[in-house]
Amino acid sequence: MHISKYFILLALSLFLSNCGETNASKISSLSINTSVKSLMLGDTLKLSINNPKHLEIVKVSYQLNGKPIENTHILDQVILGKKEITATVNLGDKTETLSKSVQVFNNIIPSYYKYDVINTYPHDITSYTQGLEFYNGELYESTGQRRESKLRKVNFETGEVLKNINLDDDHFGEGLTILNDQIYQLTWQAGVGFVYDVNTFEKIKTFNYGTSKEGWGICNDGTTLYKSDGTEKIYLLNPKNLSEKGHIEVYTEKGKIPNLNEMEWIEGKIFANIYQRNGVLIINPKTGGVEGVIDFKPLRKLVTQHPELDVLNGIAYHPERKTIFVTGKNWDKIFEVKIMKQ
Structure with a gap:
């Protein structure tokens, strides 16, 4: 595999960043929870809502880069790189939109x-x-x-x-x-x-x-x-x-x-x-x-x-x-x- 040569060639070109989270229009303590911190192609993305104040949630819908997904989603047909997960949370008399940025890496060593x-x-x-x-x-x-x-x-x-x-x-x-x-x-x-x-x-x-x-x-x-x-x-x-x-x-x-x-x-x-x-x-x-x-x-x-x-x-x-x-x-x-x- 000549892994050492691979790292010599690529080491200075790799810019790693951790998954970050932002909450657009955040007015409560709600946030998006993902199953894993580091995502790779083929992983199963499991989503839920952190709700520390136990607010009454009527409905939640998720999107990945603007496309609707379920709360369990296999990342098998996705382009790698930065992705934006959004959750529209219906709290009855109001709606809150949450977002979380993640990165999807490749799942093989070149x-x-x-x-x-x-x-x-x-x-x-x-x-x-x-x-x-x-x-x-x-x-x-x-x-x-x-x-x-x-x-x-x-x-x-x-x-x-x-x-x-x-x-x-x-x-x-x-x-x-x-x-x-x-x-x-x-x-x-x-x-x-x-x-x-x-x-x-x-x-x-x-x-x-x-x-x-x-x-x-x-x-x-x-x-x-x-x-x-x-x-x-x-x-x-x-x-x-x-x-x-x-x-x-x-x-x-x-x-x-x-x-x-x-x-x-x-x-x-x-x-x-x-x-x-x-x-x-x-x-x-x-x-x-x-x-x-x-x-x-x-x-x-x-x-x-x-x-x-x-x-x-x-x-x-x-x-x-x-x-x-x-x-x-x-x-x-x-x-x-x-x-x-x-």
């Missing part, structure tokens, strides 16, 4: 994956890689840094730049993904992203972010876009109007994982870089649970060492070859790898 390097290819050492993706066999790349950000189509075998446009000087390029012949490219702090025609690189439109304030990584499952913003949240976007239609939160059995960066959709899972870590998480997109960890740290020693060399960033899946291509910011190589559960 598996550790090893990898084999299949091929090594040249990569532009000046490219501050932010997004990497194959589309119809062609490799596309988005790079960052102000006055240096680009959108490119690249021959992955030779490193030759086949098509290139530069972003405006005030835009810091971030992740990209391609769906239905359209490239979706994020910028970092400007609060906007761009949509291009994949064949001409003509800009089709600009879109604004919603609840997510920054742009980091983006991928798609063929129908929905998934966008990270540097927190533990991954937002689901409608590709037609780019509106946010919800989010998942990425958790292990220990706590949340922030700093999610570049992402790639690979065979039903989200693979995500953690910024400033040379590792990749394998995430269940239905729950947000981390199912696997890949430590790519040794790859950094295989590239040319220079002052501008930065962390691993860039994941691209080649569906025909069934391999993953990874690189980093200002790396002079792209590595084609195969991963295996250890």
Whole structure:
């Protein structure tokens, strides 16, 4: 399992917090009681009302994140992360609403994956890689840094730049993904992203972010876009109007994982870089649970060492070859790898 490697990779990214409780509109001594303090996926949530003054309670109804639940509820089809339990308590002549915040963690320890390097290819050492993706066999790349950000189509075998446009000087390029012949490219702090025609690189439109304030990584499952913003949240976007239609939160059995960066959709899972870590998480997109960890740290020693060399960033899946291509910011190589559960 290589648990030590798992903790080395994730320890500084885990922010654990205890379940907290607030009582909205609280006018009595009532409060919500949960069966356990720490909740995990699959646990049975048992709810009751603490009633120390023995008030006459006529009826109680519960909700979890706005959806009605019974006082006994199995957490088997729930997205991980922060949840709000509310209880509407009917006291006869008045009604009181109570609330309690809880967190739901994943119920498995992530598996550790090893990898084999299949091929090594040249990569532009000046490219501050932010997004990497194959589309119809062609490799596309988005790079960052102000006055240096680009959108490119690249021959992955030779490193030759086949098509290139530069972003405006005030835009810091971030992740990209391609769906239905359209490239979706994020910028970092400007609060906007761009949509291009994949064949001409003509800009089709600009879109604004919603609840997510920054742009980091983006991928798609063929129908929905998934966008990270540097927190533990991954937002689901409608590709037609780019509106946010919800989010998942990425958790292990220990706590949340922030700093999610570049992402790639690979065979039903989200693979995500953690910024400033040379590792990749394998995430269940239905729950947000981390199912696997890949430590790519040794790859950094295989590239040319220079002052501008930065962390691993860039994941691209080649569906025909069934391999993953990874690189980093200002790396002079792209590595084609195969991963295996250890």
